[in-house]
Amino acid sequence: MRILDFYKEYPDELSCKLKFKEIRDQEGITCKKCGGLAHYWKKDKWSYECKKCKFRTSLRSGTVMQSSKLSFQYWFIAMHLITSTKKSFSAKEIQRQLGHKRYEPIWAMMHKIKSVVGLRDADYQLSKWIELDEGFFETVDINRDKQVPAKRGRGSQK
Ligand SMILES: [Zn+2]
Numbered sequence: 001m002r003i004l005d006f007y008k009e010y011p012d013e014l015s016c017k018l019k020f021k022e023i024r025d026q027e028g029i030t031c032k033k034c035g036g037l038a039h040y041w042k043k044d045k046w047s048y049e050c051k052k053c054k055f056r057t058s059l060r061s062g063t064v065m066q067s068s069k070l071s072f073q074y075w076f077i078a079m080h081l082i083t084s085t086k087k088s089f090s091a092k093e094i095q096r097q098l099g100h101k102r103y104e105p106i107w108a109m110m111h112k113i114k115s116v117v118g119l120r121d122a123d124y125q126l127s128k129w130i131e132l133d134e135g136f137f138e139t140v141d142i143n144r145d146k147q148v149p150a151k152r153g154r155g156s157q158k
Pocket of ligand 1: 035036052053
């Protein structure tokens, strides 16, 4: 999908949630508690309720978005960028584009999307992944005990 079509179709959080629900409805919901397949839709709770045992399943539960606090729109934008372009986007870049404060949840989201769409780390050039992870990992300085002065900034041993 081209970027203009994407933003026309998913301009806000609600449009993303509704699309996500549509896909889940097609897939079908299985109750975690009793295995029941029939559910009511609780509109005010954005949850499915099992017709048999009343157990509630949130829209995100059991999906890649489970336990994520990021908005549906974030997920849609990230999925769009990851799947519709040939470029690999670093988590840092997505974070910057979204204007999100924290890096870690964005990194985790991208990691999940990539694993779901079947892109393994090996499919990406190493240099791109180094760029991606640069802001996240603090690695051990291997020369610390050897009294070798570390280079500063990019390319530093740290
Ligand atoms: Zn049930």
